[in-house]
Amino acid sequence: MSITSTSLKYRNTFSLAVKAADLIVVDRIELMLKVWQQTQNRKMPLLVLGEGSNVLLLEDFSGTVMINQLKGIHIREELYAWHVHVSSGENWHNLVCHTLKIGIAGLENLALIPGLVGSAPIQNIGAYGIELKNVCEYVDLLDLFTGAIDRIPVAECGFGYRESIFKHQFQTGYIIVALGLCLKKKWQPMLEYGSLSQLDPAIVTPNLIFHFVCSLRRKKIPDPHNIGNAGSFFKNPLVSAAKFSSLISKYSSMPHYPQANGQVKLSAGWLIDQYELNKYRVGGAAVYRNQALILVNENNATSKDVVDLARYIRNSVASRFDIWLEPEVRFIGAMGELNAIEVLSCKNGQVQ
Numbered sequence: 009m010s011i012t013s014t015s016l017k018y019r020n021t022f023s024l025a026v027k028a029a030d031l032i033v034v035d036r037i038e039l040m041l042k043v044w045q046q047t048q049n050r051k052m053p054l055l056v057l058g059e060g061s062n063v064l065l066l067e068d069f070s071g072t073v074m075i076n077q078l079k080g081i082h083i084r085e086e087l088y089a090w091h092v093h094v095s096s097g098e099n100w101h102n103l104v105c106h107t108l109k110i111g112i113a114g115l116e117n118l119a120l121i122p123g124l125v126g127s128a129p130i131q132n133i134g135a136y137g138i139e140l141k142n143v144c145e146y147v148d149l150l151d152l153f154t155g156a157i158d159r160i161p162v163a164e165c166g167f168g169y170r171e172s173i174f175k176h177q178f179q180t181g182y183i184i185v186a187l188g189l190c191l192k193k194k195w196q197p198m199l200e201y202g203s204l205s206q207l208d209p210a211i212v213t214p215n216l217i218f219h220f221v222c223s224l225r226r227k228k229i230p231d232p233h234n235i236g237n238a239g240s241f242f243k244n245p246l247v248s249a250a251k252f253s254s255l256i257s258k259y260s261s262m263p264h265y266p267q268a269n270g271q272v273k274l275s276a277g278w279l280i281d282q283y284e285l286n287k288y289r290v291g292g293a294a295v296y297r298n299q300a301l302i303l304v305n306e307n308n309a310t311s312k313d314v315v316d317l318a319r320y321i322r323n324s325v326a327s328r329f330d331i332w333l334e335p336e337v338r339f340i341g342a343m344g345e346l347n348a349i350e351v352l353s354c355k356n357g358q359v360q
């Protein structure tokens with residue numbers, strides 16, 4: 009266990025200059041339990057962080073930030089599949105590269121998603137037509153109260169669009185310590201999403217998809233090393249069929265994706281784009297010029313700049329479309345996670 013620095017500027021991809029009372033890098037489960045016990049004894053909050061690529065740190069954190077560094081990848085071969093057991097502190101993109109390098113396909117569409125393996129199940133990461141749930145076999149969860157590690161099979165993870173039980177009943181007092189993946193030997197390319205459909209299924213390889221996805225992402229998504237951001241700030245909204253039919257009668261070009269349950273998924277980026285907000289700024293925070301769904305720390309933004317910008321966007325979209333966007337990014341206050349919708353609904357202490 010090593011106590012390093014209290015600055016979190018390089019621990020969140022928004023690069024917001026907030027601090028923590030304490031910061032501890034942990035590479036063993038016993039140390040996780042020890043740190044938890046210490047924070048409990050001191051009645052201080054604990055925040056587990058991976059690479060901070062899905063958080064908006066609203067203010068200085070009053071407790072201990074625990075950086076997960078649990079490492080290890082174990083691969084077991086069966087007749088029809090590879091079973092990959094990965095410790096939660098491994099970097100997700102490195103795992104994608106590693107599996108492809110040793111001839112195991114299946115993760116190529118999920119290349120270049122920032123963050124750690126242990127964070128991937130929390131919002132069921134997804135891109136280019138694949139979600140984690142498609143390859144996940146189980147999640148190993150450390151119960152900090154008992155010290156036990158429970159294996160949650162994929163069917164019990166409550167995976168949905170940017171959803172899982174790890175955001176709800178297993179949010180406080182639990183740490184994801186490992187992930188199990190099942191990657192089928194009989195590989196089938198997933199080319200249905202967007203410009204992947206340009207690729208010829210007869211000759212495509214996992215490596216080709218990997219490089220294609222990486223180059224698309226590098227063109228569209230800002231690299232947090234160059235400009236602070238947390239990827240998509242809002243989720244794509246799901247609306248009822250009735251609401252959709254009234255919207256499409258007014259906005260015929262509106263992109264839409266019918267869902268199995270009858271709801272229709274809309275593009276939050278398109279809704280925001282209708283306001284031409286790409287030149288809109290609050291302090292140092294701005295809407296990214298190539299992708300309206302991404303908010304960026306353009307010039308030493310404060311957390312308040314980002315919140316005020318997000319609130320402005322959300323209110324604008326609601327006033328025209330009567331759709332309230334929900335943040336995908338997790339909002340973290342001084343004592344822990346806050347309800348992002350409540351934060352965006354409040355101005356000067358007054359809820360709308």
Ligand SMILES: Cc1cc2nc3c(=O)[nH]c(=O)nc-3n(C[C@H](O)[C@H](O)[C@H](O)COP(=O)(O)OP(=O)(O)OC[C@H]3O[C@@H](n4cnc5c(N)ncnc54)[C@H](O)[C@@H]3O)c2cc1C
Pocket residue numbers: 021055056057058059060061062063076096121122123124125126127128130131132133134135182183184185229230231232237238239240338345
């Ligand atoms: C440029 C960019 C592009 C992105 N593109 C995508 C994309 O295409 N698809 C997508 O789905 N997401 C995307 N994201 C979001 C992000 O990459 C994912 O949500 C990722 O899984 C977050 O990983 P992290 O380690 O950075 O999590 P963090 O931000 O460190 O943590 C996120 C939350 O999980 C909790 N947490 C972290 N680790 C653990 C653990 N081991 N146990 C329990 N709780 C834990 C934290 O307390 C926090 O509440 C993007 C982000 C960026 C910056």
